Amino acid sequence: MGSIYMESLILAKSNLSYWLRQLRKEMALIGPLKGENNDIVFKTVENIHEIILDCPALIPSPKEFIFPQKEDMFRFSKDKVENLRNDKKRLIFGVRSCDISAIILFDRFYGEKFVDDYYMSRRNNTVFISIGCNNPDPTCFCIGLGSGPFLSLGFDIQFSDLGDRYLVEIGSTNGMDIVKKFIHLFSQPKKSDYDDQYEAMLSSQARFEKRINLENARQKILFEKVDDSFWEGVAKRCFECGGCVYECPLCTCFNVIDRKYSETEGIRIREWDTCMFRGFTKMAGNIWPADKKVMRTKRWYFHKLIYYPEQFGKFGCVGCGRCTITCPGRIDMATIAYRLKVGENERKAD
Amino acid sequence: MKERLTDLYLPSKAKVIDVVDMTSDVKLFKVMPEKTFKYKPGQFLMVSLWGEGEVPISIASTYGVREEIELCIKRVGPVTSAIHSLKSGDDIGIRGPFGNGFSVNRAKNRDILFVGGGIGIAPLRSLINEVLKNKKDFKKIELVYGSRTPSDILFMDDINLWQKKGVNVILTVDRKDRGWRGNAGIVTEHIGKSRVSFKNAHAFVCGPQVMINAVMRDLSSRGTPEGNIIMTLEAHMKCGVGKCGHCYADGKYICTDGPVFSYKEIKQFNLNGV
Amino acid sequence: MDKVPTICPYCGCGCGLYLHVEEGNIIGVSPIRHHPVNKGTLCVKGWNSFEFIQHPERLKYPLIKENDTFRKASWDEAIKYVANQLTDIKKKYSPDSIGVMSSAKCTNEENYLMMKFARAVIGTNNIDHCARLCHSSTVGGLAVAFGSGAMTNSINEIADAKVLFVIGSNTTEQHPMIGMHMLDAVDKGATLIVADPRRTQISEFAQIHLRQKCGTDVVLLNSMMNVIINEGLVDIPFIKRRTENFDAFERVVKKYPPEIAAKITGVPAQDIKKAARIYATEKRAMLFYSMGITQHITGVDNVRSCANLCMLTAHIGQPMTGLNPLRGQNNVQGACDMGALPDVYSGYQEVSEPSSRRKFERTWRRKLPSKPGLTLTEMFDSVLKGQMKAMYIMGENPVISDPDSSHVTEALKKLEFLVVQDIFMSDTAEFADVVLPAVSFAEKDGTFTNTERRVQKIRKAIRPMYGSMPDWRIISEISKEMGYDMGYRATHEIMEEIALLTPLYRGILHHRLDDNFGLQWPCSDPDNPGTPFLHRKKFAKGLGTFIPVDYIPPAENISKKFPFVLTTGRMYFHYHTGTMCRRTSTLEREYPECYAEINPEDADSLGIKHNSMIKVSSRRGTITVRAYVTDKVSKGTIFIPFHYKEEAVNLLTNPAVDPSAKIPEYKVCAVRIESV
Incomplete structure (x- = not known):
């Protein structure tokens, strides 16, 4: 967050860990590290040299740092209410471009009209350093949405790996703040550095396996009236796990729950919620407006494909491919967009 | 910044x-x-x-x-x-x-029909009292109000007062009891008794979803323009400010875009289905 | 923020997940992407498995009951009190007057300790756990047929199978991540056959759905085998080389031609034939079953029939080929492996077998009892008969989970001394004299064994909440107070002892479990990579044994007074007696109250509307629940989940048990329905 800013610098790879170490004195440093077995996950960085930058979009998305799965809102007692907004300074290093594209929309969603103070407090105190993807996953399709693999604006800081050095593009004042103090570690880029970045981007683009055209899917729904039996078929495979929503870097829904520690003390928390559950729209008096699974699965796709463009001029999907990984029923965005394109019958004939 | x-x-x-x-x-x-x-x-x-x-x-x-x-x-x-x-x-x-709340500006110099069911009378009460503040701005003012039983009728004192101020009130109950001499049956059975000019009237409807749906269809068939049939919707809500997503329905947030919608909008956004 | 890799505490799938920890708070959960079971997915319970851990209702300190109310006690006092009481009762009556219930929710190490505590410290074989209520028929049935009662294959083989025959398992709801592998197989072209009286989600993907009447599984399976034999689809070389007792078995099966079976099961003969042909002729055929097979008075017979079918067609002993009982609890496989059963030590070594008993006696330095103990269902009978005087229950809630609840509560009231160790105040704990606060999966180290025999590490993510203590420590402390110092400093030391005494687990040690997501037993030595599928080349017991099985109808039949069949089970959003899931806001919101699924035709004829309240009564009790009118259940049958203590369906269920496994018949009882 912060206002827009634009400047490019070069950081030698050998300077990276010194820079991060200095920054870590002022803020928590979080980055992609080895988890169980071959997994890579975002964690607090203990050893800077263990950061793994050559990784795909990680599960779960970095929205967990600005909109956590569970967040304490208030602590209340008999005569006091304490607002538990989190304003700890953090640097999240190694985020993917798709996630930055999502955060740009998050900023609009939570920042416009009514400002969500829990989100904004975290957001104002978090700097994201994203990295242009050199190595997209087979599930990735940001390329079809313009939300990756490299961004031209919207990031705090974007790294492009140029072999022995990074091209460091600074896109916000928050980003500049953490560079400014250590400007001696950086140098000015040459024209050839931009050429190398362009080359890296071309080579990354060539590696994408999926070409998903969501516009195609949107038009199909809007103008060709997709049969309800199509959505019935989708809903039939839904496991109601909520994974697509939990994983989605653009899903924003939450539930608010009170927990009592005693008669007068307790906390009010919020938790990720998902429209995939029938209880999501439940009303008092045993009324379940979305009791049928098909209403809920359809709603999710309509929100992302139809209403997001109406509201924000962008799809509610950045092509990170997480739902492809996490959907046990294989009814993720990429699959559905593909099935909308080819139609059910042709798919069966495959 | x-x-x-x-x-x-x-x-x-x-x-x-x-x-x-x-x-x-x-x-x-x-x-x-x-x-x-x-x-x-x-x-x-x-x-x-x-x-x-x-x-x-x-x-x-x-x-x-x-x-x-x-x-x-x-x-x-x-x-x-x-x-x-x-x-x-x-x-x-x-x-x-x-929420957006009701707006009565467009209803000026026209008949107003309020249709309420059960607890739905609460927001209508707020509106009726608002309208009665400037009663001369409007033509006929009528209320059709349905309750489960006679003892479930809410705001009877207000209703008496409204009647004194010239509001024509039609009460109906789902289930009669011994003392009840008035109407029985659902509100749509009694809307016809209203003397408002349906084609020009503004209607404000509030009550359970089933009732709202029936009243919308009924008024529409009597010629009330869909843009003049106004109602408040209910939904599961956790924030009230368009963030938590529970009341989101087909591109609209009931909490911030509503809860007051016209029949026209409801049809356009397919709101009552969700 | 740290992400601690661990294992989901709900079902037997054993999905890998991370607990997200920030400053001692658990703030989230995410799936492990490369885990062989869940591969980056989780079910709704997994995704929400963090919420109950730090719930304010967690038990915070030991409680001792005085004058019918609980008072706070120190650990010292509580441990001493329990130890003294147990010692006194043991002296006053006998070691066998004490019963121990271990827990399929606890780790292998804890189950092993509980079993050691019962046998070496108390000196009784009266130890059992809830596997009695779910898969005791599997353990017993398959031991005789194959020599090992566990899933023969691995979960990540499923997607490559050619035929999946799922009988009595609501897989996508009860083992969701196994369901996912099944759907993957179907997508790749596998044929799915589902036999289930209910129209479950998995059945909607089946090419053939056999809707047998509740309790007629033996007839269905026998008639499928009848078709296979008559049509010459039998694998003769396999039967000759690898099995025994075929002739006796064949004689019985001959009595079940599909036309007769159709009358009993309600499944058209054509469908039986079709299913039999598909299953028999394709290689890479996997058979799956779960509670629909085991929870009958013929549970063992049902399991034997499944085993017979596999042997008849040689569908065993290869990858993607075998017989796969899907275990319910996260560690029910482990609790059985650890010998939390009345007749065996860890690794199914029989207590009545002198050589194994001597081995344990030497290591534990105590004389051990040789007579098998009482099963869980028998323990309550024994209490009512006045023989059993005290019980020590760890992490189980028999008041809700056992059949005919009023019988159980009566027994608990009669006990002289009851210790309950749990994380929440359960309905069973209300009856206790002492309640000991234990910790959840997030607060301790140890191992769980999932349904595919994979022993996996769970890792401590936060310190024990409030004043609670890990179960293994509590057991050790009581044991020490009773004069037997177990002396373990950490759970890996317990695992070392397990490995020493248990051939199945010989090579399974904590430090080996960090890579490759654990090890699948049998694992014969510290270099052995584990066993992805069983019975390769020969059955665990040598030759596989065909066991002839005749049809026995359910214990309770419908009558004029009780004209409906009630079948019980789990539902997707809840789990067992609800101590964890019902304290999880999302799960509780989805299904906050008990319900009964009823067929539209039945609802019509009784004048029952969707969402209206109905009264369901059996010979043992009555509950009032909301009606869900759905064609998921067939005419004449209703289904009620057993998670709700407010309307506990086990007030209705029949406590009749399988004669050998002692598993109760949860799946069939006769009821009457009235609208309220």
């Missing part, structure tokens, strides 16, 4: 100054907020009880009539049950007012 932080979700304190038992499961709470605020008929408050939760409740009073705010609350779930156990002098939390 950093974004300004608000206390968007922090309820402000209000004191319960009176509790009136209205029926076996409905109570009227008169509350005095710490900070007074302006509100419109049809707007709602997020009413909060620490340890129990928050629920959206539409305001039953009218701004400028009295200082306190009146909330008519039916006991339906755990939070409303907890609110029902409050006594005068207790504290309650409120956030709001939220």
